[in-house]
Amino acid sequence: MTGCPQTELVAVGGRSPERVQRFTDRFGCAGDSAEALLEREDIDAVYISLPPSLHGEWAARALHAGKHVLVEKPIATTAAEARAVVSLAEDRGLVLRENFMFLHHPQHDAVATLIAEGRLGGLRSFRGAFCFPPLSSEDIRYVPGLGGGALLDAGVYPLRAAAMLLGPGLRVAGATARVRRSDGLDLSGKALLVSPSGVLASVEFGFEHTYGSSYSLWGAGAKLTVPRAFTPPPGYQPVLVLEEQDHVEQFTLPAADQLNRSLAGFAAAVAAGGAAASPEEARWRQDAVATMELVDAVRAQAVPVTVEG
Numbered sequence: 001m002t003g004c005p006q007t008e009l010v011a012v013g014g015r016s017p018e019r020v021q022r023f024t025d026r027f028g029c030a031g032d033s034a035e036a037l038l039e040r041e042d043i044d045a046v047y048i049s050l051p052p053s054l055h056g057e058w059a060a061r062a063l064h065a066g067k068h069v070l071v072e073k074p075i076a077t078t079a080a081e082a083r084a085v086v087s088l089a090e091d092r093g094l095v096l097r098e099n100f101m102f103l104h105h106p107q108h109d110a111v112a113t114l115i116a117e118g119r120l121g122g123l124r125s126f127r128g129a130f131c132f133p134p135l136s137s138e139d140i141r142y143v144p145g146l147g148g149g150a151l152l153d154a155g156v157y158p159l160r161a162a163a164m165l166l167g168p169g170l171r172v173a174g175a176t177a178r179v180r181r182s183d184g185l186d187l188s189g190k191a192l193l194v195s196p197s198g199v200l201a202s203v204e205f206g207f208e209h210t211y212g213s214s215y216s217l218w219g220a221g222a223k224l225t226v227p228r229a230f231t232p233p234p235g236y237q238p239v240l241v242l243e244e245q246d247h248v249e250q251f252t253l254p255a256a257d258q259l260n261r262s263l264a265g266f267a268a269a270v271a272a273g274g275a276a277a278s279p280e281e282a283r284w285r286q287d288a289v290a291t292m293e294l295v296d297a298v299r300a301q302a303v304p305v306t307v308e309g
């Protein structure tokens with residue numbers, strides 16, 4: 001917001017007046033409770049970065065108040081909850097986007113171009129992973145009641161990437177999860193999927209690993225790897241690695257700020273109006289629901305392995 005000229009930060013909301021004050025002092029905006037924020041007439045849109053269990057509820061409250069919504073991933077904690085909030089956005093004619101920033105990075109357009117040019121040959125498999133080291137024990141990701149767990153926090157990235165690259169209609173064929181003995185919270189997991197055209201996909205996620213944020217696509221002619229797929233910093237120049245039988249080629253791409261691109265895209269959608277009838281906005285909403293359907297299926301099928309955690 002502060003770095004995106006298409007948006008103006010008007011006010012910030014939070015539970016603690018002291019925390020809100022720190023933010024307003026730093027960014028020179030107004031501050032209030034979240035409830036009061038939604039009543040302000042000088043706010044067109046809200047960005048919701050609460051813990052996941054509160055996303056559906058607060059997105060719905062914001063939509064009811066007539067605000068466009070950019071909500072952090074995951075849009076909700078179940079597909080049913082995602083469908084409800086999507087349907088509300090449609091009824092109200094408001095923009096509702098899930099803030100998967102990586103979708104805005106042009107490195108994935110370069111991947112799509114290599115596929116379209118036939119460099120990979122017929123696609124056989126996709127493999128995606130988002131894993132990182134343990135967090136502070138106080139972190140919201142360790143609280144089941146706040147929508148914690150590795151699937152909702154990290155697993156959604158490779159699931160969304162698989163859908164981005166293989167298209168709609170993915171089915172979950174199996175899953176496993178390492179779950180904490182004390183309360184069953186998933187610390188990491190893996191899932192196997194299949195696309196309608198028969199491409200196999202596997203995704204891995206967790207917060208008990210060294211850092212990894214990558215995907216690869218393997219075809220009959222070559223394998224393509226994106227080593228920094230989900231969280232490339234703004235100054236990072238992505239490198240795509242194409243491996244053929246007797247040849248390895250690297251493509252170094254320009255740096256891009258995916259956060260600013262996400263904000264700019266959202267602001268443009270708000271400015272354009274007509275969210276209910278816009279095919280692009282419909283796709284954002286459908287993709288958000290489809291990701292949550294995959295999450296539900298992984299959760300339902302995951303064979304748990306109990307671990308100390």
Ligand SMILES: NC(=O)c1ccc[n+]([C@@H]2O[C@H](COP(=O)([O-])OP(=O)(O)OC[C@H]3O[C@@H](n4cnc5c(N)ncnc54)[C@H](OP(=O)(O)O)[C@@H]3O)[C@@H](O)[C@H]2O)c1
Nearest residue numbers: 013014015016019049050051052072073074099101140153
């Ligand atoms: N797109 C990305 O790259 C990215 C990166 C990081 C996180 N995220 C997403 O952003 C969301 C927040 O993650 P985070 O790491 O930023 O979380 P966080 O800092 O722990 O929480 C964000 C805010 O939520 C409020 N909050 C915390 N616990 C709460 C509770 N029990 N009840 C009500 N409000 C509570 C707090 O605001 P107040 O105390 O001021 O009310 C806090 O500042 C998650 O959905 C996460 O997946 C996305």
